[in-house]
Amino acid sequence: MKNYARFIKLILPHGGIFAMAVLCMILSTLFSASPLGLIIPLVDKVITGKQVVIPAGVNSPLILTEVVRRINELPPLRLLNVLTIMVVLLFLLKGLFEFLQTYLMSNVSQKVIRDVKNMIYRKLQDFSMDFYDRNPTGKLMSRITYDAAVIRDAIGSGLADTFYQPIQLIFYAGLLVMVKVYFGIPWNLIVVSLILFPLVLYPVVKIGKKLRKISRSSQEKIGDINNMLLETISGAKLVKSFGMEDYEWERFRGHNQAFYKLNMKSVKRMKIVSPLTECMGVVCVAAILWMAGKSIISGELSAGVFTAFLAAIFSMMKPVKKLSNVYGINQQALAATERIFRLMDEPVSIEEKEDAAGLSSFEKGITFEGVSFRYDKEKVLSDIDLTINKGEIVALVGPSGGGKSTLVNLIPRFYDPVQGSVHIDGIDLRDISLRSLRGKIGLVTQETLLFNDSVRVNISYGHRDIDEDQLVRVAKAANAHRFIKDFPEGYDTVIGERGLRISGGQRQRIAIARAVYKNPPILILDEATSQLDTESEKLVQEAINNLIKGRTVIIIAHRLSTIKHADKIVVIDKGRIVDSGSHEELLGRSPLYEKLYQMQFSDK
Numbered sequence: 001m002k003n004y005a006r007f008i009k010l011i012l013p014h015g016g017i018f019a020m021a022v023l024c025m026i027l028s029t030l031f032s033a034s035p036l037g038l039i040i041p042l043v044d045k046v047i048t049g050k051q052v053v054i055p056a057g058v059n060s061p062l063i064l065t066e067v068v069r070r071i072n073e074l075p076p077l078r079l080l081n082v083l084t085i086m087v088v089l090l091f092l093l094k095g096l097f098e099f100l101q102t103y104l105m106s107n108v109s110q111k112v113i114r115d116v117k118n119m120i121y122r123k124l125q126d127f128s129m130d131f132y133d134r135n136p137t138g139k140l141m142s143r144i145t146y147d148a149a150v151i152r153d154a155i156g157s158g159l160a161d162t163f164y165q166p167i168q169l170i171f172y173a174g175l176l177v178m179v180k181v182y183f184g185i186p187w188n189l190i191v192v193s194l195i196l197f198p199l200v201l202y203p204v205v206k207i208g209k210k211l212r213k214i215s216r217s218s219q220e221k222i223g224d225i226n227n228m229l230l231e232t233i234s235g236a237k238l239v240k241s242f243g244m245e246d247y248e249w250e251r252f253r254g255h256n257q258a259f260y261k262l263n264m265k266s267v268k269r270m271k272i273v274s275p276l277t278e279c280m281g282v283v284c285v286a287a288i289l290w291m292a293g294k295s296i297i298s299g300e301l302s303a304g305v306f307t308a309f310l311a312a313i314f315s316m317m318k319p320v321k322k323l324s325n326v327y328g329i330n331q332q333a334l335a336a337t338e339r340i341f342r343l344m345d346e347p348v349s350i351e352e353k354e355d356a357a358g359l360s361s362f363e364k365g366i367t368f369e370g371v372s373f374r375y376d377k378e379k380v381l382s383d384i385d386l387t388i389n390k391g392e393i394v395a396l397v398g399p400s401g402g403g404k405s406t407l408v409n410l411i412p413r414f415y416d417p418v419q420g421s422v423h424i425d426g427i428d429l430r431d432i433s434l435r436s437l438r439g440k441i442g443l444v445t446q447e448t449l450l451f452n453d454s455v456r457v458n459i460s461y462g463h464r465d466i467d468e469d470q471l472v473r474v475a476k477a478a479n480a481h482r483f484i485k486d487f488p489e490g491y492d493t494v495i496g497e498r499g500l501r502i503s504g505g506q507r508q509r510i511a512i513a514r515a516v517y518k519n520p521p522i523l524i525l526d527e528a529t530s531q532l533d534t535e536s537e538k539l540v541q542e543a544i545n546n547l548i549k550g551r552t553v554i555i556i557a558h559r560l561s562t563i564k565h566a567d568k569i570v571v572i573d574k575g576r577i578v579d580s581g582s583h584e585e586l587l588g589r590s591p592l593y594e595k596l597y598q599m600q601f602s603d604k
Helices: 002-009 012-037 039-047 062-073 076-126 129-134 137-183 187-234 236-241 245-297 303-344 404-409 434-439 455-459 468-477 481-485 504-518 534-547 583-589 591-601
Strands: 365-375 378-389 393-397 419-424 441-445 522-526 552-556 568-573 576-581
Touching: 002 303, 012 039, 012 076, 012 137, 012 303, 039 062, 039 076, 039 303, 076 137, 076 303, 137 187, 137 303, 187 245, 245 303, 365 404, 378 404, 378 552, 378 576, 393 404, 404 522, 404 552, 434 441, 441 504, 455 468, 455 504, 468 481, 468 504, 468 534, 481 504, 504 534, 568 583, 568 591, 576 583, 576 591, 583 591
Parallel strands: 393 552, 393 568, 441 522, 522 552
Antiparallel strands: 365 378, 365 419, 568 576
């Protein structure tokens, strides 16, 4: 119930439209139920030629008595004309308000789904990198696509019927009571109706509980499928190079088959509810028909009154049948909302303090004091003490998996240390606002991410007002201007998803231009040339040399030739700093550095 209450709260911002929809539901039902009252004069006065009679002893309202008197005074043909016009008019009004309530509820559902998607995406932007380490991208995508669509359908049809069908039931039940009270329907028919019809809802509740469980599993499976699609489509080159097309096809087919089975379980239960409730409803109606038929034969009921009573009973069948489907839809929606709210309730590990100060300038340096870090239970860094002075070029070297990238990821607070602290100009990073901290840091990594947008937008990313002169200037500094000019549309050329339409060297130089355009005082280069060929590496290295001038630079280097002239080289192994110094100093005293150097230059 807690999640359902939260689900309903999503509608509150659009309560005005929802209230108008409910009003239209009431009017639509009123004009839908009203024609049933015309059945009595139609059958009794027009068809059978008898008078409409209010049984003796019934204390009927004056207005009803007057209406019956006027009906009885009208000739049958004229009464038929009046009834025909009234039926047409009532159904036109019913159709109008039914359209309005459907349109308004669709409007509410679309607004809610828009809000939910915005809410999820905003939350995704707030999460820290450790959250993305734990959660596959495809599953996160399914929250904003599949789960959100389930909620939309639940509001557009499920919630609408949750209100609309009970309103219809109330109106038809009210009509039933009026016919009983003012036209002498025997009490035993009412009692039998009240006893039998609730039995129709029992299988609905039982099946609905199973639907919720199946829906939860189904939504998990669509997350697996999305994740696999993302991996195999983005990694199409890798799949093909290893000849794994058939393997991936079989893997996808397995996930898809499992999803199909779950869906068919859901469909089976959803579809069985309607005929089951219909059959049970018919049994109820048959029992009532038999009892009422005896009353007509004995003369206790008029044909018109019984026909009106029977029409009201049959009219109640539709909302009962609809409500049986609504329960299943709402159970699926609850499974989706559980997953969405679980995501929304996930704590953000890197939070900004309310009184966090802005970092107006960078004057002194960066210090790591007793820093340790772990991913889950795996310890990656242990007791790191390191000072990087302003203007220094500091290189981090060591075997793969030693913790170099993790160490630099602590500077922009992608992660927080589990022990110790990191400071800039003597201020703990946790006391600095994230936007001002990250505004002082530029990052170029080996896995260059470019967006499916123009070169201009990718270089100026993070800046709404683009300075064209600066754009060209930084592109030249990054050795990118020449090849950008050769593109079909120059700086307006769209470079494709993740920049796959251009070469790795071109992507890297655009990424460097992006960092130059940002003009940060602190620059992190995480193996920025490790995946390039010799020619591209040379051009990128020249761009990097232009980029690092006048900045504080932390370089993670795979190729030691690129960091010989660093002010300080820090050797990291198994999460610890084992030595630091200049290139010449380390060659003379660090066995690990000497080994790494010899591995790269032993054949030169």
